[in-house]
Amino acid sequence: MDILKLIERVPDLFSETNGNIVQFVIYKYYRDLDGYKFPSKLSDEELKEIQRKVIEVAKELPMWENNFNIVETQQATTELTMILYERGILGSESLQRRNMALMFDESERHIIRVNERDHIKLIFRGAYSEMDEIGEESQIYVALLDRALNFAFKEGIGYLTSSPRYLGHALSISAMIHIPAIFLLGQIQNFSQILQRNLIVLSGLMDTTIQTYGAFVQIKITSFFDSFTETKTKMASTLEEIVELENQLRNLIYADRPVEVEDRIYKSLAILQSAKLLSLMETYEHLSNLRIGVDLGYIKDIHPGFFNEVFFRILPYHIKIYYGVPEDDLIKEAEMRALLIQELLDKYHYEG
């Protein structure tokens, strides 16, 4: 696999490029084959058998459209592993797993992890506007796999997985959201209440352990005895509430504190345009401010596609590998990040 091409690739997740609060949604299905112990209790031989069995069936699924990669994590280089991890293709849990394999397509919308905590984790990602469509389609693919592999299932309990948190439909739904106004106006308590009402929690961004980048937050709901429709309805209504709250607050800021907001936006733009060193956290913070500037129409000459491309490319291993920065050279990494941002700002500059 050409690792530099992978780094340069803008995944198909962010198909909506303008004015987004919900960036994208992720459906994850946890499944285990009937008649086998869960991965932590299996020998290397048994894990290999599961891997072979799953890949043989999964590669025929129509969702790939004859375009997919298979990576056996034990044979992957550290560089590839870290890039896949930062892009959420590989999870933080996967890093310590034995005989694990990954299948994913170029759009990075469909991912199958074999032998993580469960035999199979099927991941479907896409834009918020496609939430219903992806939900329906993903169920069909899971059902097709079940027909060929026979998943462990028990009436009254649901799909049997290694963690009882996923009992029921054995599903989790996550959403990446951008909520600068909620942060700016200190409305975190209101935001938390919305989440608590539906047992929704904050989760690590893109399966990492980091919970926020600037005002980018990922939230997650697990089925826990619920059906697909129940789980999805809870997430969809929560997202609607969050969008409404964020929009109300954006209007409030726009009306009441325009100078303060404008100041933040233009300071961030100036820093991104001319800084010589940019750490990851400060970059996300400035990107978040810039994003709200574009969303609210203050900045008209940056194409929103900029945010899509920049999202993964500024991550530490993406920078280190692309520019050949030594592992522990944080200064060089920050320098290259600043350079990259400036190159991308030029690339996406247009006459509004």
Added chain:
Amino acid sequence: MLCSRCNKKEAEITYKEYVEGKKVTLFLCRECAEELASGIRIIPEEEMIPHETLIKCNVCGTSLRDFRNNFLMGCPTCYDYFLPYFKEVFDRIIHRSYFNGERLKAENFTQFVESELQKLKQTLEELKEREEFKEAIKVRDRIRKLENILKWIS
């Protein structure tokens, strides 16, 4: 420290109660604590540990204690052994401990895919008429995908 009630045996248990609205803390030996707690026998830890490790799944060997430690089952059969211990907890936290949904079956989606296809084909014609070719390509690709799925289902 000696039991603050009988003053004879070593105190093992911290006993707290409210007397006339004030919290009173006593350090008691096992016998005095049991007597005060209305005859409830307090199980010593050494008796409790084997109990949890003895409840084991006969397929993968995971014990109830292993499960309590990491909240992970070892195999599908573990659910028969351990789930009853947690039903009450689930009921309390999420107000349910049963699943009334169904197993996903590909055949059940035939109708959905067919109706989607019908809608998309109509949209494609409209887009072509309006010469919105960029959108039309997207719709055409989705039609192909759904036709492929339909082939698989059947």
